[in-house]
Amino acid sequence: AQKITQTQPGMFVQEKEAVTLDCTYDTSDPSYGLFWYKQPSSGEMIFLIYQGSYDQQNATEGRYSLNFQKARKSANLVISASQLGDSAMYFCAMRNNNDMRFGAGTRLTVKP
Amino acid sequence: DSGVTQTPKHLITATGQRVTLRCSPRSGDLSVYWYQQSLDQGLQFLIQYYNGEERAKGNILERFSAQQFPDLHSELNLSSLELGDSALYFCASSRAGGRTYEQYFGPGTRLTVT
Numbered sequence: 001a002q003k004i005t006q007t008q009p010g011m012f013v014q015e016k017e018a019v020t021l022d023c024t025y026d027t028s029d030p031s032y033g034l035f036w037y038k039q040p041s042s043g044e045m046i047f048l049i050y051q052g053s054y055d056q057q058n059a060t061e062g063r064y065s066l067n068f069q070k071a072r073k074s075a076n077l078v079i080s081a082s083q084l085g086d087s088a089m090y091f092c093a094m095r096n097n098n099d100m101r102f103g104a105g106t107r108l109t110v111k112p
Numbered sequence: 113d114s115g116v117t118q119t120p121k122h123l124i125t126a127t128g129q130r131v132t133l134r135c136s137p138r139s140g141d142l143s144v145y146w147y148q149q150s151l152d153q154g155l156q157f158l159i160q161y162y163n164g165e166e167r168a169k170g171n172i173l174e175r176f177s178a179q180q181f182p183d184l185h186s187e188l189n190l191s192s193l194e195l196g197d198s199a200l201y202f203c204a205s206s207r208a209g210g211r212t213y214e215q216y217f218g219p220g221t222r223l224t225v226t
Contacts, residue, residue: 035214044114045202045217091155098144098168100215102155 002027004094006103013082014111020067021077021106023092032096034075036066039089039105048090051075082110114211115139116218118203124224130191133221137184139156143167144186145215146178150199153213162208191226 003026013019025034036048051059051066059066067076078088087110092103115138137144146158149173157170161180172178175193180186181215190197200222204215 033213037217043200043206044219046114047214047216050214093155099170100157100160102157102169104154 001093002029002096002099002101004092004101004103006092006106008106009104010107010109012056012111013079015084016081018078018080019082019108021079021092021108022089022105023075023077025073025075025092025094027073027094027096029096032094034066034068034091036064036075036077037091037093037102038086039091041088045091045112049077079108084112085108085109113200114218116203116205116216118201118218118221120221121128122222122224124142124226125193127193127195129193129225130189131193131223132199133188133190133223134216135186135203135205137186137203138216141216142184143206143207143208143213144180144184145170145204145206146186147190147202148199149202149220150187150196153199155202156176157172162201182208190223195225198223198225 005024032053034051038046049061049064049108051068063080089105091105117136143162145160149155158172160168178188200220202220204217206213206215
């Protein structure tokens with residue numbers, strides 16, 4: 001069965017510093033996609049970044065990068081130069097052709 | 113603004129009742145997904161439609177059903193409602209139906225069952 005694990009319920013980071021949010025996954029399907037979403041207190045889900053299981057390079061989108069280690073089945077999100085507006089819940093998700101699973105989320109708080 | 117619209121924004125109803133949640137995908141997106149987010153269960157995938165046909169099914173209860181219409185909007189029907197069905201229901205859309213396409217979420221419908 002597919003599984004997504006986010007082991008950090010909460011994280012704190014100082015403004016302008018980098019932070020890594022952990023995500024591990026488990027699947028027997030060789031084809032899958034990994035996603036990160038941000039959910040601010042207002043409730044909407046905002047797509048951040050995507051990594052395909054066959055992608056050779058780590059995905060990057062502005063200040064977001066995904067540290068993809070396929071052998072370890074990890075897909076950590078790195079946020080560089082944290083801003084106060086980055087304070088939110090962050091969800092890791094995995095998609096194969098038939099299913100989409102989300103982790104429990106990590107609440108990130110950026111301190112001024 | 114993701115371009116995905118959901119109505120209504122809030123819904124309060126009683127146990128045993130039936131409600132319909134509506135979703136319009138982003139322009140050009142063929143696939144629609146429904147999710148339930150609750151405090152105890154987290155974010156759960158319910159069902160996916162692609163161009164009018166059911167593509168994938170997740171943890172959707174038998175009391176719940178969905179469909180996607182020819183204009184690509186989708187409706188999620190929840191019946192015989194129970195207190196535990198209180199949650200935030202998200203609709204998301206993507207360009208196509210496969211695993212490589214990011215999904216854009218609507219603002220959600222908050223359902224409260226009393």
